[in-house]
Amino acid sequence: MAKQEKSGQQSVGRAGAASADEARGNDPRRSSLGDLLSFYYPMHYRIGIDVETVMGQGRISRKQGTILWLIHSRGDKDGWLRRKLIEERLSAWFEISNSSVSNLLRELTRPPLELVKQIENPTSGREKLVCLTPKGRAFLDESIRQSIDYLGRHLEHVDQTQLDRGIQFFKLAFQPLSSDAPPPTPEGAG
Template sequence: MSDKRTGVKREKKKSGVPDAALRFLEYYYPIHYKAGIGVEDALRGGLLNRHQVAMLWLIHSEGRDGREMNRKAIERSLESWFEISGGAITKALRSMAQPPLELVQLVEDPRSGREKIVKLTPKGETHMKKMIAGGETFVQQIIDHMSDEEIERGLHFFKRVSEIVDILRNE
């Protein structure tokens, strides 16, 4: 099998670890629902819903300069993560654009009058820094119970899982 992006042939290798897939699967719920939701709650800070947090995180991590992103790109990502309609995305963005939040600004895309660009406002950039600090504090509480080697292995594992999921999505 070859990677569509690079054309490089990759061999699927079967793990020599007994029941590896099942054992990984057993950790899915604790990781996703205990740790993942814990991180999400720390990012939310009691102010935003999970869709709004995901939108802000997308802008931060995948947007231009971490400050702006095409609304359709936000919609494509969110639809692959959640069962959410375009209308619900628009409603969530509008609520973040209006008082009292005023975290984003919706501006017309100069290349298309029908498309919008979602930009963080200065208040949104400040809020993003607070979100990151809250998430970092939560994760720090977890890694305080780990050795440096466990932390490095965990970082490597998360990086590889992310890379492999991206490859699988493109196959």
């Protein structure tokens, strides 16, 4: 248990540790996957939520920051993303309704923020497309800069070789699945 605490993992109670050991069995891969799972909460709650907060720059909520990141990371070559995808992801990740997502988007669209733009999909009047405005791209660029600064402070004890190995692991482990590819945007939306 002391080894786990030194490596930054959250310690678990004796019953939790015993049941985790039983679930892993004698299979080394399963044991490694169990060790990897033990990093979920520190990654999500100690780093992930902090980065989401930093990205908001004190001006937008974590959910709105997630919307900006989705548009940035999942938009087509012209930066457009189907609003339906934003609703699906936020509903799953934050357990909020589509009407709540609509309110978040509306706030991002209006002054004083004006970080996103929404249009009707030229090929479907029932669907909307969303993209970052120039102001939104500048906001996100600053959010990324601040987040890199945060990670630099939080991970200053990790040397460059270790950091590179971690990046290679995440690139391999989380390479985009075909279902993660952004849908094609209809002509005329850009």
